[in-house]
Amino acid sequence: xxxxxxxxxxxxxxxxxxxxxxxxxxxxxxxxxxxxxxxxxxxxxxxxxxxxxxxxxxxxxxxxxxxxxxxxxxxxxxxxxxxxxxxxxxxxxxxxxxxxxxxxxxxxxxxxxxxxxxxxxxxxxxxxxxxxxxxxxxxxxxxxxxxxxxxxxxxxxxxxxxxxxxxxxxxxxxxxxxxxxxxxxxxxxxxxxxxxxxxxxxxxxxxxxxxxxxxxxxxxxxxxxxxxxxxxx
Amino acid sequence: xxxxxxxxxxxxxxxxxxxxxxxxxxxxxxxxxxxxxxxxxxxxxxxxxxxxxxxxxxxxxxxxxxxxxxxxxxxxxxxxxxxxxxxxxxxxxxxxxxxxxxxxxxxxxxxxxxxxxxxxxxxxxxxxxxxxxxxxxxxxxxxxxxxxxxxxxxxxxxxxxxxxxxxxxxxxxxxxxxxxxxxxxxxxxxxxxxxxxxxxxxxxxxxxxxxxxxxxxxxxxxxxxxxxxxxxxxxxxxxxxxxxxxxxxxxxxxxxxxxxxxxxxxxxxxxxxxxxxxxxxxxxxxxxxxxxx
Numbered sequence: 327x328x329x330x331x332x333x334x335x336x337x338x339x340x341x342x343x344x345x346x347x348x349x350x351x352x353x354x355x356x357x358x359x360x361x362x363x364x365x366x367x368x369x370x371x372x373x374x375x376x377x378x379x380x381x382x383x384x385x386x387x388x389x390x391x392x393x394x395x396x397x398x399x400x401x402x403x404x405x406x407x408x409x410x411x412x413x414x415x416x417x418x419x420x421x422x423x424x425x426x427x428x429x430x431x432x433x434x435x436x437x438x439x440x441x442x443x444x445x446x447x448x449x450x451x452x453x454x455x456x457x458x459x460x461x462x463x464x465x466x467x468x469x470x471x472x473x474x475x476x477x478x479x480x481x482x483x484x485x486x487x488x489x490x491x492x493x494x495x496x497x498x499x500x501x502x503x504x505x506x507x508x509x510x511x512x513x514x515x516x517x518x519x520x521x522x523x524x525x526x527x528x529x530x531x532x533x534x535x536x537x538x539x540x541x542x543x544x545x546x547x548x549x550x551x552x553x554x555x556x557x558x559x
Numbered sequence: 560x561x562x563x564x565x566x567x568x569x570x571x572x573x574x575x576x577x578x579x580x581x582x583x584x585x586x587x588x589x590x591x592x593x594x595x596x597x598x599x600x601x602x603x604x605x606x607x608x609x610x611x612x613x614x615x616x617x618x619x620x621x622x623x624x625x626x627x628x629x630x631x632x633x634x635x636x637x638x639x640x641x642x643x644x645x646x647x648x649x650x651x652x653x654x655x656x657x658x659x660x661x662x663x664x665x666x667x668x669x670x671x672x673x674x675x676x677x678x679x680x681x682x683x684x685x686x687x688x689x690x691x692x693x694x695x696x697x698x699x700x701x702x703x704x705x706x707x708x709x710x711x712x713x714x715x716x717x718x719x720x721x722x723x724x725x726x727x728x729x730x731x732x733x734x735x736x737x738x739x740x741x742x743x744x745x746x747x748x749x750x751x752x753x754x755x756x757x758x759x760x761x762x763x764x765x766x767x768x769x770x771x772x773x774x775x776x777x778x779x780x781x782x783x784x785x786x787x788x789x790x791x792x793x794x795x796x797x798x799x800x801x802x803x804x805x806x807x808x809x810x811x812x813x814x815x816x817x818x819x820x821x822x823x824x825x826x827x828x829x830x831x832x833x834x835x836x837x838x839x840x841x842x843x844x845x846x847x848x849x850x851x852x
Binding site: 332333335336337339340341343344346347348350351353354355360361390419420421422512514515516517518520521524 | 573574577578580581584585587588591592595596597598628629631634638641642645647648649650651652653654655656657658660672
């Protein structure tokens, strides 16, 4: 009979778990924005030979599948009075891998978060994009040419005009895992520590399409790539 | 269920209903967690693991090996483990490899909450089915993707050549006249093949064939079916990419990622289940005809 006494707690313990599981699941399903990205976009962008100005800031936006940090936008005026370029720097974290071969940043964003174009104030109807995986994607009209890249936390994987991002991205991820201490690996695996592999700083540089727009965008990217993250972070 | 009802009476029957309720809630919670935070493949792997645990537990019930009566220590351990699973499920918001451990941890917690410590080992098959989820995730991480990508690209090239499509292969890259595709990551078919192997293992534990070689053969056939169907998927993707279709990007993405892309692993699963069922049925028929003789 003594053993029956503690068995009285059995239904109570199970009932607590049932109520807890239902409550936590409901809360998670209704309100579950991803944590903010840790990367920070540069607040100023100084490019040698170009005049730059800050043209806008968008507050962070949390969403279930994509979290966009403080987005900064700049206008770049070329020295010879040519076409003005727009630079958009948006730190972002996704729920899982988003740098898919053949999928542009803006497309990947749109897949996960249909309001992304609105948040980043992009015109997706009329564009040519130089993909971070190499190759050029064009849409009907092609009134805007855009270079897209996404800078990973270590900075080693990014758009390179001469080749694909895939090998450098894979190398960086392998190194990230092979060099991390066991404790970090375990805590990342169990989700206790935020995994930086789902994070990058999206860099979108665009200007009206003209004969030399791709070369100009690549030139701006080459000058900007080491100046787009906040060094204080 | 009938055998359970004969073993528990009064207040403990009420507790047994609660235990089943808890098991169902943990199952739903885990599937919801996977749907909200992990990939489609992870969700399906988890679903398979729970399905396997369920049918193996059902056979334990039919064999009369299901008596709910936890020990005091087990009850405490089980409660803590399930509370840990719930807290982890709540806190994890991005894809994490360790998330695949949660169904197994939940299963162990439920076993502690339901059975005396000595009896838990009689339900090892259900726990083994739940262990297939982290095992699959581990294998996906360690299997050599470039090797599988190379094989898949080779198989797809043969398929395309059979359909008179001009195609050249450079390792895992297929060049068609209208465009090229690179086989990488999930497109190697590794997740789909491992899911089929998991199903084969579950069926082997729940409904084993008459001879060991038959079980071994089905374990070999499972990944081959997955590999072949994935090769067809890659051939379709390569053809779409090289085509002049108006919305080819949308079609490509539809078959490449997301729920619709799971149509192909689903077809592979149906083919494998049909093979298993037909072979099992022929053995049963053969056995019955032997009795009649």
